Amino acid sequence: MSYRTARRIGRRLAEIGLTLLGVAVLVFVTLRVLPGDQITASLGVEAGDLSPGQLAALKAYYGVDQPLISQFLGWLVSVLHGNLGYVLNTRQSVLDMTLSALPVTIELAVLSTVLGLLIGVPLALLSASRPNGARDAVAQTMA
Numbered sequence: 089m090s091y092r093t094a095r096r097i098g099r100r101l102a103e104i105g106l107t108l109l110g111v112a113v114l115v116f117v118t119l120r121v122l123p124g125d126q127i128t129a130s131l132g133v134e135a136g137d138l139s140p141g142q143l144a145a146l147k148a149y150y151g152v153d154q155p156l157i158s159q160f161l162g163w164l165v166s167v168l169h170g171n172l173g174y175v176l177n178t179r180q181s182v183l184d185m186t187l188s189a190l191p192v193t194i195e196l197a198v199l200s201t202v203l204g205l206l207i208g209v210p211l212a213l214l215s216a217s218r219p220n221g222a223r224d225a226v227a228q229t230m231a
Contacts, residue, residue: 112167116160125151130176 128135129148138146147153151162166173172182208231215227 113160116163120156120159125152127152193212 125147127138127143127150131138135143144153151159152163170183172186174181175185211227211231215224215231218224
């Protein structure tokens with residue numbers, strides 16, 4: 089592998105990392121801007137019945153009482169270690185649920201790609217055979 093190729097791959101990997109970090113920051117900030125927190129999400133209206141001491145203990149448990157940057161860094165470290173959290177309703181790990189759905193997701197992605205190629209390539213050939221003609225218009229409309 090040449091130096092130029094290695095540099096290009098390194099730059100692409102850095103871009104991927106920055107994009108993922110940007111998405112993580114965007115999702116984290118969006119979730120924090122929404123009304124409510126982990127406590128109201130898990131307890132619902134019953135959160136209003138908590139005493140100030142209970143509320144403070146739950147905020148400390150969930151880390152909601154920490155500064156946003158500390159919350160984000162703690163969340164990011166957990167995600168990088170594979171801890172995606174738990175679904176409140178089922179108490180099931182998000183990672184386990186994601187892994188169990190992965191085979192079906194991959195199957196759908198492969199089948200949609202194959203179907204897209206089976207339909208798209210003939211339509212493209214049909215469209216390219218007579219540019220700006222009736223076939224082209226029909227193929228573009230179908231696409």
